[in-house]
Amino acid sequence: MPDIPAAPVILGNEPGSFPHSVLAERHPAIIRQVREAFPYEPRQRRALDALLANCTEGEIEPLPADAHDRERWETWDMDAHAGHSWYDVPWLWSESWFYRRLLDAVGYFGPGPWQGIDPFLPSKRAELDSPATDGELAALDDLAGRPAEEQARALLHGSLWGNRADLGFRLSAEGAEEAAPVPGLVADDSERLWSLLGTAGTGTLCLVADNAGRELVPDLLLVAHLLAQGRIGRAVLHVKPHPYYVSDATPADVVDALRRLTAAGGAAAAYGRGLWTALSEGRLTLRAHPFSCSPLPYERMPDDLRADFAAAAVTLVKGDLNYRRLVGDRYWPPTTPFADVTAHFPGPVAALRTLKSDVITGLTPGTEAALVAAEGQRWRTGGTHALVQVRA
Numbered sequence: 001m002p003d004i005p006a007a008p009v010i011l012g013n014e015p016g017s018f019p020h021s022v023l024a025e026r027h028p029a030i031i032r033q034v035r036e037a038f039p040y041e042p043r044q045r046r047a048l049d050a051l052l053a054n055c056t057e058g059e060i061e062p063l064p065a066d067a068h069d070r071e072r073w074e075t076w077d078m079d080a081h082a083g084h085s086w087y088d089v090p091w092l093w094s095e096s097w098f099y100r101r102l103l104d105a106v107g108y109f110g111p112g113p114w115q116g117i118d119p120f121l122p123s124k125r126a127e128l129d130s131p132a133t134d135g136e137l138a139a140l141d142d143l144a145g146r147p148a149e150e151q152a153r154a155l156l157h158g159s160l161w162g163n164r165a166d167l168g169f170r171l172s173a174e175g176a177e178e179a180a181p182v183p184g185l186v187a188d189d190s191e192r193l194w195s196l197l198g199t200a201g202t203g204t205l206c207l208v209a210d211n212a213g214r215e216l217v218p219d220l221l222l223v224a225h226l227l228a229q230g231r232i233g234r235a236v237l238h239v240k241p242h243p244y245y246v247s248d249a250t251p252a253d254v255v256d257a258l259r260r261l262t263a264a265g266g267a268a269a270a271y272g273r274g275l276w277t278a279l280s281e282g283r284l285t286l287r288a289h290p291f292s293c294s295p296l297p298y299e300r301m302p303d304d305l306r307a308d309f310a311a312a313a314v315t316l317v318k319g320d321l322n323y324r325r326l327v328g329d330r331y332w333p334p335t336t337p338f339a340d341v342t343a344h345f346p347g348p349v350a351a352l353r354t355l356k357s358d359v360i361t362g363l364t365p366g367t368e369a370a371l372v373a374a375e376g377q378r379w380r381t382g383g384t385h386a387l388v389q390v391r392a
């Protein structure tokens, strides 16, 4: 690990800051949304009320002795944070804790009739079934006639901007972006990524997925294309073992996305069938490792996960939250080299992310200055900029 000076860990205790607004406003809004989405019973409603009070005004209370994952949370710093305000512990930790406690409140971990019912399913399904998704899948028919290289670039673009829930594989979108005053892409190592993926490869691609629906669909399309073109021999798709950060993809969401593709007809269905076959033949594997919902940076990943990533030709890490966990959720100076903050990662790694939180590394001084001149600090959190960063 290079000797880089540690930057301050992001906490949520500064009123007016983005992390503070997530804890003070977004989490209560998520609780309201979940209450309205299901006919939860009185016990669950009382538990949601208690969570609302606890997460905004209370202290972190350890999991009960019989919680199925208590030991795991002990290794994830629960005892060190117990007794503190949610605002005074690392923001990354507080956010993960919120989803863990929310699932408890609605009875997700059971036992009982609500066990395994995803409280975010209605919003995920609505997005997947939206007419916007129809239009985006239909656009694949035009893409199918283009040269493979062009398809690959368009699908990468779709996967990247899909992180904004905006499938970008409509080729027309590419030019629009270049016309913006500050480029949409604040760092673009995509050529290095293509060189890692080669043109004829037997290696494994690990894709650490982020959101379900309109992000997962283009992620799957990209994987399908790379497998079909023989640029990789195998893919491992890492998803979350349980609902998380509202829209994060779980194994059930992968199945929903595949059904959506195969039912769409045209080129989308062909991609869907290819993925279905790849899963049944073991060329595409699903992983839902507990650490994928951990409140810790990837630097602290367990050995089995480390071995997975070490064996990959490249690991694609999708989205803002995974970026925060990859580089460390800290106020890095924006020009801190990406290679330095990802030196802990056990193999070649590429981040594909739209910018939705304060964490950023790997910018050139010129890019940072142009962004600040045009937008102040809004570019960090607005989701209007994106990056492709690679450490080979």
Ligand SMILES: O=P(O)(O)OC[C@H]1O[C@](O)(CO)[C@@H](O)[C@@H]1O
Residues within 6 Å of the ligand: 022, 026, 095, 163, 210, 211, 245, 319, 320, 321, 322, 324, 354, 356, 357
């Ligand atoms: O879906 P993504 O790209 O991981 O974004 C989730 C994002 O939600 C927030 O945590 C706010 O809750 C972001 O700052 C975070 O990183």
